[in-house]
Amino acid sequence: MTTITAMKRSDSFNKDRLWLDGEELLVENSERVKTVLKEMRKRATRFADAVVHIVSANSFPTAAGLASSAAGYAALTIALADVFAVPLNADLTTVARMGSGSACRSLYGGLVAWNAGEKKDGTDSFAVKIAPKSSWLDITIFVLNAEKKHTSSTSGMVRSVNTSALLGYRAKHVVSPRIEEMSKAYKNQDFETFGTLMMRDSNQFHATCLDTYPPVFYLTDDSRKVINFVHAANEKAGRIRAAYTFDAGPNAVIFTQSKDTKEFLREAEKHFKQQEGVVQSVLNTRIGDGPRKLDKLSLIDAVTLMPKKNYSNLI
Secondary structure, three states: OEEEEEEOOOOOOOOOEEEEOOEEEEHHHOHHHHHHHHHHHHHOOOOOOOEEEEEEOOOOOOOOOOOHHHHHHHHHHHHHHHHHOOOOOHHHHHHHHHHOHHHHHHHOOOEEEEOOOOOOOOOOOOEEEEEOOOOOEEEEEEEOOOOOOOOOHHHHHHHHHHHOHHHHHHHHHHHHHHHHHHHHHHHOOOHHHHHHHHHHHHHHHHHHHHHOOOOOOOOOHHHHHHHHHHHHHHHHHOOOOEEEEOOOOOOEEEEEEOOOHHHHHHHHHHHHHOOOOOOOEEEEEEOOOOOOOOOOOOOEOOOOOOEOOOHHHHO
């Protein structure tokens, strides 16, 4: 969640400031935040010259491969758009992408794709909504390790681009047709195809990490235990009833059909109870409908214009 206050410049308020999960930072010292703010000011129809106070808090583990950066920069972009009166459109997704690539997809709900684009200036690299949110899917997140990962998503991807031949092949021959197949399966509520493609794509992504030189290791032994459990659960059911995917981190995101979620979670709880310490926590949710504006909840004190005490605990 991100709250922003804009104010006139004065002796008391003369610099943009950022409070992130309890830590105070100068915006000028955060290049990605500074870039997003600069681009949003270019598009502003009001308050373009105002000083801003940005207060942001995350309810997910940060830098643990659970898209905390994507969520944060999507929230930042939407909040700035509200302050600066900038409409939500494809151009706004290119701004969010400057903070975190995946953030561009987080500006919409449902199934969203990120167009790679071809222009050198990146203006045609934006997000497109493919299908609305669906009630047939549940999402379960197994937090296996909430510590910050050793290699950031950005630095890891740069290294892969520069050294992995498999990544180049994947980008050229695999990604586009797979997106089309996934989109079709999602729209048709074909979980057998949807889940199989998801797991194969996750596996291939992490194969490119291993193909990177020096290799990038996001998955852990505990990650592999979850992978084996999901395949065993599917084999037991005689169908694909759960599908895992891992981003740039060790934690598992598992999709199930709503009809299978309770039973799958019961089996998972029983299984991992016998393997103490593998799963630290479990979060259960559904595909969302995009960013929401919470008018009755602010992380900034309306009188002092400073962060509320213990604001991270408010979300």
